[in-house]
Amino acid sequence: MLLTVYLKVNSKGGIGVLIQIIGPGVVGKATGEGFKRYGHIIDYVDKGEEIRYADIHFICTPENEVEDVVARIKSSKWFVGEEIIVVRSSTKPGTINSLMWKYDIHICHNPEFLRESVAEFEFLNMDRVIIGGCCSIHEDILEELYKPFQVPIIRTTPTMSEMIKLTTNAYLSTTISFWNEISQICKKLGLNSHELGSIVSLDPRIPAYGAKMHGKPFGGKCLPKDLDQMLELYDDSILLKAVKEVNRGLMDG
Template sequence: MKVSVIGSGYVGLVTGMGFVKLGNEVIFVDVDEKKINMISNSQPPIYEEGLAELMEEFKGKYYATRDYREAILNSDVTFIAVGTPSREDGSIDLTYVKQASREIGKILKEKDSYHVVVVKSTVLPGTTEGVVKPILEEESGKKAFQDFGLAMNPEFLREGVALEDFLNPDRIVIGVIDKQTRKVLEELYALISAPKLFTDIKTAEMIKYASNAFLATKISFANEIGNVCKKLGIDSWKVFEGVGLDHRISPHFFRTGIGWGGSCFPKDTRALIRKAEDLGEDPIILKAVVEVNERQPLKLIELLKKHIPELRGRTVGVLGLAFKPNTDDVRETRAYVVVKKLLAEGARVIAYDPQAMENFKRAYPDVGERIEYADSATDVLKATDIVLIVTEWSEFEELDYSGKIVIDGRRVRKAEETARVYEGVCW
């Protein structure tokens, strides 16, 4: 099948390359000339494990352009995978979704064949039918579900293992109304052997938000219990090993630490809170989930000040800037909260991350331009006797932390075993 993907960020690029791997031809559409050139030259503009190798292997089966007309006229299915960033009030900004819908609608006007438009971007229930559909119909002069197809297909990709998640997912959720669109998407996903849940469009939109909100809740719950365990001298990881053996609960997402970040959990949880409030509901559990997460990274500084009450003038090493390992994504990273607090306390900060240093400096200039960046984790250890572990990159497990004061936000076992003074955040 011929597929076009609007937006070539983490979701769009991984989704598109996943379809290439399954034997389809893909055209990426983006407004960023640098991204377009990199993709067309088989160079990934983001870091994601296995992506560079996949792009090299299937060179010639995909390319990128900024021309919507070229992409849509030469494809059967178009996925909208543009960003839906948060506004100040927590609601999502649909600017890019609306722009993509307008451009797609203009080209649909020229097509005689039945073209399927699939919303892959994370949008609140009612958006596909209440926002995307009217724009497509107005611009094309055609009727959805009759003259062209429209569906919602939320993504459940974990950054760092996104390609694996695309090709071997827990489930595929498709919100669809008309039979022709369903048939096209069944064919597109036929080679993936995972449960396929077909729902109405609003239900598919809600499944994405409910999934992310529950996972965020699970982490914040674990951190609250972990904070209590810390004060009682109990290993919270052992507690959740026992809790997770209950088949009704499962052990996943019970890793206590300094909280969650990234492009999904913070944005989606806030958006769901705002939507609930707009409907006259008070989502007290979700609000508490966010509150716990906001406080959690500062536990690192609290523990550090138990050992060094005055940080002014001290050099502190920070290991990890990405919001999680195996990605260069720094959106909502807990490292920002930690580094900002260290600078406010008057500390000198030297940081290292295998992939995310440039992104961190660019995304957070208020702190990113005031800290130093090391060439390696070993250089951080040489420069200071105080180390904070913020992201659990596997290479941090290979270091010798002897003689160091280590405050660990992610339970790196090597630090626990070798540090002169070791404090874990909530275990």
């Protein structure tokens, strides 16, 4: 089975693999429609639907549903033990390793970095791929699957992959809260904080994110949730607690 899948993804003749997207929400749809552009066959499975045969299963559900999906794949009548299972959800570091141990099954972690409003566009125009691999064979297959996107592909462990996703979002949250604090200082001084941000971010060491996009609390489905996961990992963090407090103050105000 694995050799067949590898030959499909590595084929110059455009032979598509059967990719099952479990959880066809924003991330699932963007992932499925993106791979469809490269000739792959996409099968969407909604919550509660039967797990069907696929070459590769992408789990794109909320993180609290990931284990249930893994259990359903393992108990499926199609399960043969060589399934390529890929979790795109933001899971707490150590979750994937724990699930592999508990269910005696190979699982890779492949985090997404998509904004909800432009998810499909950003999937097609991604700037890197992270593969938290369970074994070299599955990593090789996923690397071949992503090669047509012509972006850097970083292979690492599942736990590092999980931490990469949480760290990225914690940093973005911190940047927004920092500039929201600067905005409050600017108000007291009668200054335009967005003008300040545009000028300050000309320094190559200072990213424009937050500097030009502040003025309201961060929200959405990812940043608050992933910040909370980081605080669960390290409850002593003074900085991340302050980031959350600044954001809560803006929401309440």
